[in-house]
Structure formats: structure tokens, C-alpha cells
Amino acid sequence: MEWTIAALLAGAGTLGGVINALAGGATLITFPAMVAAGLPPVIANASSAVAISPGHILAALADRENLPAPDRRFWLLSIATTAGGALGAFILLAIPPAYFILPVPALIAFATLLFAFAPQVQAWSARRRGGQAQDGPARGVLPIALASVYGGFFGAGLGVILTAVISITDPGNLRAIKSLKNLLATFVTAAAIVIFIVQGSVHWPATLCMLAGALAGGYLGGHLIRVLPASAIRAFVIVTGAAMTVIYAAKYWF
Numbered sequence: 556m557e558w559t560i561a562a563l564l565a566g567a568g569t570l571g572g573v574i575n576a577l578a579g580g581a582t583l584i585t586f587p588a589m590v591a592a593g594l595p596p597v598i599a600n601a602s603s604a605v606a607i608s609p610g611h612i613l614a615a616l617a618d619r620e621n622l623p624a625p626d627r628r629f630w631l632l633s634i635a636t637t638a639g640g641a642l643g644a645f646i647l648l649a650i651p652p653a654y655f656i657l658p659v660p661a662l663i664a665f666a667t668l669l670f671a672f673a674p675q676v677q678a679w680s681a682r683r684r685g686g687q688a689q690d691g692p693a694r695g696v697l698p699i700a701l702a703s704v705y706g707g708f709f710g711a712g713l714g715v716i717l718t719a720v721i722s723i724t725d726p727g728n729l730r731a732i733k734s735l736k737n738l739l740a741t742f743v744t745a746a747a748i749v750i751f752i753v754q755g756s757v758h759w760p761a762t763l764c765m766l767a768g769a770l771a772g773g774y775l776g777g778h779l780i781r782v783l784p785a786s787a788i789r790a791f792v793i794v795t796g797a798a799m800t801v802i803y804a805a806k807y808w809f
Contacts, residue, residue, distance in 0.1 A: 560592045561764045568606055568765035572772020573779060573788070575610045580670045580792040582607065582711035583663065585765060587799050594758055596656050597647060601751035602758045604710060606765035608744045610773055615737035621730045622738060632735075633742055635700040640743035643707020644750040660804035666711030667796030670789075673715045695724030699739065706740065707747040713740055 567588030571581030585607055589599030615622065623629045647655060669676070698720045706713035717736045725732065751757050 556760045564588060564592055564761050564764040565768035568768025569772035571607055572769040573776040574792055576773050576776025577779065577788045579714050583666060583792055583796045589761060592761055594761060595652060596659060597652050598756055598758050600709065601756040602762045604744060605748045605751060605757050606762045607769050608748055611737050611741040611744060613773060615734055615741060621734040623735050631696055632699060632739060635696050636703040636739045636742040637746045639700040639703025640707035640746035641750060643704040644747035647708050648754055648756060656807050660800050660807060662709045663796060663803060664800040667793060667800060669712035669715050671793045676715055676719050695720055703743045706743040
């Protein structure tokens with residue numbers, strides 16, 4: 556691998572790690588970087604997922620006191636998200652590559668819009684948290700499972716979707732909701748990347764370069780969050796996502 560490509564991937568991983576620590580949305584940076592490095596879109600998506608996957612579990616462990624109790628509901632959600640992530644990964648690898656390429660601009664646009672309106676989604680969810688939770692351990696399992704299928708297939712914006720669904724079905728403090736979201740996202744990505752690895756869909760030199768950058772970026776982001784306004788990072792991610800939507804639409808649709 557040329558040093559310029561390695562530097563691009565490590566830099567994208569670092570930036571993605573910082574962005575995830577400050578605001579979320581690393582996939583909008585790391586996936587285009589993998590494609591720019593010359594990887595086919597499906598391989599780029601799988602490799603990007605592996606490279607940034609440690610961020611979810613590290614975030615969950617960082618707030619261990621708010622992790623959910625291992626009750627029946629937790630195990631139902633664990634099974635649903637693991638199965639959903641695996642199904643999404645199988646769909647990605649089963650369809651012809653052209654069918655993944657075709658919706659890529661729309662997926663990036665969807666993820667960018669979801670990221671842009673995340674504060675409104677979270678505010679709406681907070682208002683819903685003021686009401687009564689649904690009853691039963693199976694509450695919210697179906698929408699969370701569907702979100703997990705999307706997460707295994709592409710993944711950008713997964714955190715916002717999971718946060719919204721959990722907030723609606725489980726009124727409670729936001730830290731507990733975020734901890735559960737990080738844990739469930741870990742199950743989704745773990746199931747997906749196991750399949751990607753077993754199927755040989757990961758480009759390891761590119762993945763390891765980006766993973767090294769992502770780990771460094773996550774550590775750096777933990778310090779920058781004290782001094783760098785999250786609004787600046789959010790604006791950067793939104794502008795980048797919009798630009799990538801236009802670029803990929805021109806490349807794959809016209």
C-alpha cells in the first residue's frame with residue numbers, strides 16, 4: 556500500500572474517531588475514504604465497519620454504571636440486534652454489487668439528514684420520555700431489530716435511530732439510554748463484522764490503517780470534547796455528507 560493511501564486512511568480514521576467522540580457520524584467520513592483509496596463499495600463498507608467498530612463498546616464501557624440489568628428485555632434486545640445486524644450483513648453480501656452501489660447516494664443523504672436533524676429527533680424523544688413507557692419486555696423490539704438490519708447493511712445514522720426508538724419505549728435518564736444504545740450498536744456491528752470477516756470481505760491493510768487512526772482519534776476526541784464546540788464538528792459532518800451525496804450521485808446515477 557502506498558504511503559499516501561495509508562496516510563489518507565489513517566487520517567480519515569482519526570477524524571472519524573474524533574467525530575464519533577464529539578458528535579457521532581464517523582461512517583460519513585470513513586466510508587468515502589475507503590472508496591477513495593480504491594476499494595469497491597461493498598468492501599469499503601465492510602472494512603470501514605470493522606475499523607470503527609471498537610468505538611461502540613468503548614463508549615458503553617466508559618459509562619458502565621448506566622448499563623442495563625441483564626433481564627429478559629435485555630436478552631431479547633441482544634438477540635434482536637445481533638440477528639438484525641447479521642441479516643443486514645448477509646443482504647449486503649448476497650445482492651449483486653450494483654444493487655448496493657445504486658442506493659449509496661441515497662443512503663449517504665439519509666444518514667446526513669438524520670445526523671443534521673438529530674437534535675430535533677432527540678428533543679422529540681425527550682418529550683416522549685415524559686410519558687408512560689410501553690409495557691412488556693418485548694416493547695420496541697421490532698423497530699430496534701429493523702434498525703439493526705439497516706445497521707448491518709450500511710450503518711450510518713444507526714445511533715440516532717436506536718436512541719430515538721429506545722427513548723420512546725424506555726422513558727428514563729439520557730445516560731442510561733445512550734449506554735443501552737452503545738451496547739446494542741456493539742451487538743449489531745459485531746454480528747455484521749464477523750460475517751464480513753468470515754466471507755473475506757475485509758481489506759485488512761486498509762482496515763488496520765484506519766483502525767489505528769480511529770483509536771487515536773477516539774482518545775483525542777475525549778480530550779477535545781472539553782474545548783472544541785460540538786457544533787463545529789456537526790457542521791463539518793453535515794457539509795461533508797452533503798458533498799459526498801452530490802459526488803456519489805453524479806458518479807453512480809449520471
